[in-house]
Amino acid sequence: MRMKAAVLYEVNQPLVIEEIELDPPKSGEMLIKLVATGVCHSDVHYYTGDVPREFPIILGHEGAGIVEQVGEGVTSVQPGDHVVLTFLPSCGRCRWCHTGHPNMCDLGAKLRTGKYLDDTYRHHRASDGKDINSFLFVSTYAEYTISPEASVLKVPDYLPLERLCLLGCGFTTGFGAATNAAHIKPGETVTIVGCGGLGLAAVQGAALSGAGKIIAVDVHEAKLSMAKQFGATHTIVNRHNWKEVVEEIHEITWGVGTDYSFEFVGSDQTDETVKICYEGLRKGGTLFMVGVGRVSKKTLPIGPTNFSLWRKKLQGVLFGDAQFRVDIPRYIDLYQQGQIKLDEMVTQEFRLEEINTCFQNLLDGSKMARQVIRYD
Template identity: 40%
Template sequence: MSSGQVIRCKAAVAREAGKPLVIEEVEVAPPQKMEVRLKIHFTSLCHTDVYFWEAKGQHPLFPRILGHEAGGIVESVGEGVTELKPGDKVLPIFTGECGECRHCKSEESNMCDLLRINTDRGVMINDGKTRFSKDGQPIYHFLGTSTFSEYTVVHSGCVAKINPDAPLDKVCVLSCGISTGMGATLNVAKPKKGMSVAIFGLGAVGLAAAEGARIAGASRIIGIDLNPSRAKEAMKFGVTEFVNPKDHDKPIHEVIAAMTDGGVDRSVECTGNVKAMISAFECVHDL
């Protein structure tokens, strides 16, 4: 019986910026008040993990266990946790919800006052301490999830209970990439049936954004990417036309405007590149 006890398990620890992760045996403390300890079954790699591992442009915090896109099973729960129990199949969520603040109660926002994204925080909210350690030395958390570990401890508001029949090796990407792209389309861009939508970048987030446009009933979904090999796969997610900026001698927003009689109805930028952001803005038609 591991409930209430320290668990020793393997984790991929980032010891220094840009240096290879080290598979180590770490100690994972029991969950405290409003916390849950999870056994991670599958975790995927997001570029955000790479970005903070490289520590370029942000405050470096090491040693640290990265990872935020995963699927697992609840191993034990801490004091006050009532909506989750051992054995529940769950996804850790880096944008948590306390359920009580003005943002959680609003239909317009999910930026929880308590559990919103904080990339600098490497400790638990309850007591300002880590649940990871090795030889008595703390190992910091990442995005409140730290899924590059066989076991992790998260705030109960950063856990989504899912259908027990869901395959964890597939649904683990719902923790970040899929929900990010699809959510941006369905909850922010909100295209109406018959509208045209441009998707900039056809990685996991972009494909999910395209799928969101397809679900919404968009008539034309134009995918833009510099990698021509992504075109065929994108069609499976609703993209109707593929455009590679390298194939044109004029700005891509002008190309899209010419294709759509003045511009698309909505655009979703999924690369994080500033030039792409500008193009995504400029390719939308005037009202």
């Protein structure tokens, strides 16, 4: 079938909206008509080349839509079902899926190639048939997509897909970092560095867990005022002086530092943001690395002596350490009860044709929490 999609041909060049020929679903796959996709900052890492990929590629990994057609052997959904796409697949059979870590599923090894699980492409340029790389088996900057059943979760059909799409990456990643990875207990203290979509979801997770102090740090004051709305108890403007920020964290915590800190910025900022997270921790505290850094960068600014003598801990977090077939339905219940806020996370809606504006907004580091593209 023919559809429109946004194709990235080169780093830092505008995405091109063009006609794509999409193959029918093969065994274990389905065709999904996308209703909405969040514009997650992780896509920008591929756009800028922080994380290299094969081009051309159709990015987008925070989608939700309606199943149109299922391939042979698909049992968990049928045409007409509403679904959220998860940017990581889970097979349900490997060691990691069986030990409560579907975010580390062995299918993840196939995500780097741009091909599907059978090592072939589904997307082809309509004008000349050239193969186009897919992204994480979801490629949501398009009117339709093909996804394996491992990447799809059925959701209630009476809730807005233009909000539930955030559960496919950003919200689940940020909220889960606070609730699954850190297991914040009532009264514990946290520093959250970077208050975009992920950081604001972490603020919500910390608030719902009963954190005593939630210190939000960002370079943009507008983002900090959003963090306050979502439950931050203190905010600090990072004026690119990490010592000043750390002093403020210590002042707020009576000289102790916070129990946990979360790094949500990544990119080429990690020398500064990790320093803030690490130095702002209490003795024995844990730093959770969530932001996607530049692949070419190989070091973190953490001194080995201080690391052992202060008994600090460092932990990577992927997709909020979510068991997403269990956690996303939990989050949907909390959304319905008004305990987590998805509507307020969406600051602006766009059409696919405006995708380059969305990317520019993210690069400018503007006041957006989440931009959502709608296809309906």
